Amino acid sequence: MSSAEIPRSVLARGLRLLDAFRADDVDLPLRVLAERTGLPKATAHRLLAELVAWGGLERTQGGYRLGMSLFLLGQRVPRHRELREAALPYLEDLYEITHENVHLAVPSGTDTLFLEKVSGRRSTPIVSRVGGRLPAHCTATGKLFLAFAVPDGLRTACEAGLTRLTPRSIVMPGLLRAELDRVVRQGHGINHEEAEIGVSAVAAPVFDHRRQVIAAISITGWAQRLDLERLAPAVRTAASALSRELARDSANGTLRLPGSAGTT
Amino acid sequence: MSSAEIPRSVLARGLRLLDAFRADDVDLPLRVLAERTGLPKATAHRLLAELVAWGGLERTQGGYRLGMSLFLLGQRVPRHRELREAALPYLEDLYEITHENVHLAVPSGTDTLFLEKVSGRRSTPIVSRVGGRLPAHCTATGKLFLAFAVPDGLRTACEAGLTRLTPRSIVMPGLLRAELDRVVRQGHGINHEEAEIGVSAVAAPVFDHRRQVIAAISITGWAQRLDLERLAPAVRTAASALSRELARDSANGTLRLPGSAGTT
């Protein structure tokens, strides 16, 4: 899918090479990278060499793979780092109480993006992983985003296409509308085996200091085992507490961590 | 700090702009970025615009900050992702047992780099964070790396300079040698308030299929509360189990996920 125009600028071309790594790719050979980016082999080769020199890519037997530098840079991204660090204690509390999968998610287009995940062996094994995403309309957190965070969420989601992940996924616009209405009324989101068979979830919204929904916390586990209505108050409490902390933080100087040890 | 040569290649210049973000920087204004990279304002300005268009940077009130795309790319870095995902269950087990800070670390030059951290409210609050680093000679995990993973670790560490983080940090080459000998003999690493006052740790090595030390698992907490000698077997057991799993995985086809659908 060497889709779209090849950018003229060197920088954009180089970055496109990074974007060529998708999902579960590990090693990609030159040929594939050239194909996917639409760049001539020779050009790709030269740019790749520069990316390797920088550390964003590593050479391997079979070709190239994403490298260390990118992981480190990624950990520095502030919007997420702040949110994750503030949220972790609350996620951990929920985990201690339930021993189920606890997620912190943010909206990303019409997807839910998992920023953080706390779970253990006793938790239901689940597809989600940090950095992974699922369509919003099939997840508890995503429904919150469609209802509160994404402008005109219902329409946006419908236009993007209501993918069916399981027989229970809500793929009819009318039903989704009803569901989002329910979310608005109740204030939390629920997912009944809509993303994975046998797996359910409850989610509550996290607000920033302007009372905008910027994230969501959820608990996910076996549909049979989980009593969603009973868990909802716990998730909501955690989400509220986090919201309050975020509001407080951005009242006083927000960003600076006082004792943050030098990191090199 | 505009150190070193300004690279001539556009790509390298652009990437250098990303590297200009250090440690706890949040927003950097154009002026600072131009200064740090040594690029003329006009040039920096243009390249920054391209990085923003790509998503690696975001514009803010005060200037530029690292963006979403980088976080997502970072989560895809395979070497770390595989290791982290394999390790998580074992880290979680250790956490369940001890309720202390559990770390997964890898060597990075003469530092220990924390890839993953599992902790809770009951755990000792600690400086470490995912993606953060500490000098190897001051940490339990780091000593393992100096003893087993870094070629000529003792000398390398000494040449890099034995920083003192606390009064107990080992900063005399002779003492460090003795300590590393002890590590080799015992097979695990220990840290007695050498990185942070009042905080101790035990670490055990994780081997790859070639029996090379590639990572380490550690438990960290209040020096008073933690009985390191008692915890050592637990950490070692977890590390061995993880090592065995890694060996097994790389015996049968390691990398390829069978169902990993073609990616676009």
Place this chain on the structure above:
DNA sequence: GAACCGCGTTTCGATGAGTGAAACGTTCCG
């Protein structure tokens, strides 16, 4: 209110970094 500053943004002609077709070197087939 005029003169000044620091900062981000835009302009534009000269120029050398970047380009990519083609040739080359390997390795792995049948």
Place this chain on the structure above:
DNA sequence: CGGAACGTTTCACTCATCGAAACGCGGTTC
């Protein structure tokens, strides 16, 4: 042994990139 598939190197042309200079704007000074 001939050929296919892939990574690597070459090199003369050319267009994207460069950056000094000019501009615009908000704030501060006198």
